[in-house]
Amino acid sequence: MNEKLTVTPFGEIAIKKHREIKGRIKTLTLKREASGKWFAVFCVETPEEIPRENKGKTVGIDLGLKTFATLSDGEVIKNPRHFKKHEERLAFIQREFSKRKKGGSNRKRAKIRVAKLHEKVADTRRDFLHKITTQLVDDYSVIALEKLASQEMSEENYGKFINDAGWSKFAKMLAYKAEGAGCRVVFVDPKDTTQECSNCHKIVQKDLTERMHNCPFCGLSIDRDLNAARVILIRATPGQGGSNASGNVAIATSMKEEAHAYS
Template identity: 40%
Template sequence: MQLRYRFRLYPTAGQQQALARAFGCARVVFNDGLRARQEAHAAGLPYIKDTDLQKQVVTAAKRTEERAWLGEVSSVVLVQALADLHTGYRNFFASVTGKRKGPKVAPPRFQSRKDNRQAIRLTRNGFTLRPNGRLYVAKVGEIPVRWSRSLPSDPSSVTVVKDAAGRYFASFVVQTDPSEVLPEVTPEVGIDLGLTHFAVLSDGRKVSSPKFLRRAERKLRMAQQDLSRKAKGSSNRKKAVARVARLHARVADARRDHHHKLSTAIIRDNQAVYVEDLAVKGLARTRLAKSVHDSGWAQFTAMLEYKAARYGRVFGKVDRWLPSSQTCHVCMVVDGPKPLNVRTWTCGACRTTHDRDVNAARIVLAAGRAERQNACGGTVSPSA
């Protein structure tokens, strides 16, 4: 299984200039390749092959006076920029023809030098890990790395990223060891995600919602007000933009750290984990949009899924239309819809009193078990 390991980089001033040059060259090559294919399509010409496009916008362009400065950066950076363009087109074609599942994929778009996030990707012939613990990037130099953990294997590629807050990161792609599979345990758990409580587990545990964005709103409001008063194009405005970006980055880092710790604990303690397949995009269009985005359900669910695959656990999603808040987990009788302000209710059939969220988590667990036992893979009703 391939995973990404991200570490903080601390390049010197000269290395930052070299990285900025690499970011710019990769962006120009990407845009040149995209423009060449768009012009060929408009002229009714056949689709330009990947190798022909590389000869046109990289090899031949370096010999011209207008693009001679492309030779100042590693050729690996330029080739990988075109590889990203090829991947974008393949994903677009697969989405249009129906071969790719999920939401529709748009065609590649031009990259802007004003984008807050810049990145380059290098394969093994463009970087090395030095014995002194530094990352050597071709035509940039040895960049200090803050190693928070060790890599499970030698990386196959690295992506050097500069985020909106001005921080530099190295994202390594590594192959994980199959020996990381955890020993089997007995418990299984269903999870009901919400806003009042971030997660309610079928065993009765409730994880309060940290609300990282809500807690940082006052500082963000003041920083954004300060930004609005700065003249466009001024140095003070650039500093104010960076200040707002750092506050948002701090919120995102805290949320990601919380999701990692919680998902790891759940996967470690349970053999099977089931969650509801929520329509996060639809919920984000309601008046609860800010709270939904602040919770980060999609990121947390994705972490549960890949960690379950990594450590040999079972992960499953149940139908979002499952009446989990209306069904009694004791007798499986559907008691009818209930408004959101009703947090406890009593089943009309067996007279059992339920906590709304805990009961929903137990219904999710029952539905997940039933779906797992269904050999055909179709949707079935949860059994008692």
């Protein structure tokens, strides 16, 4: 795009515009590069971008192993089916690899196969996380999650620790995407989220094998993960039902910076 730029006191200068100038021009700097080319550098002021308002609902999410996530509104996000297939194949190739003689050509080939499959598994996981996090920040205005087990590793959460790598990526992606989508991610105290009754808030002890939450106090009988998701939601919305809900809320500001690495 060849245009003229008027600069006092030099008059008109022919310029090649590399990009549109948006906003109000504050300063102009003319500089000469080592190559001998002249550049006109504009510094502009743009109106602050107002995050678009998201009119979605508030949701609590319980992250699991068998199903990836259970939402407090009853929706369930399953782990992608090919995950398991890839992971089984990876375990098989890795066994093969370890059987090969060191320095042999078969071992080298096996090593490449392992690396390639690792890459594929990682790609699949990343694609999956991108897809669901985009959907979630578009659908909801506030998303409540448990503070990750790695941050607060209680005995209760020990079992969940296995899948933590995937979860922390999920949480970081969610926090980073939320910003631009007018959505807020809130982390709550994970203590007893599976044991507390989402209706009467009494503690109902259950081990990992019990899939249902059957409350002997108020009679509530629902899926255990759904109950946990509801407890998480209640902890994120103090004053809207739920005892001692205040004080558990921590907004994910500290995670935002790190989260940009996943964009």
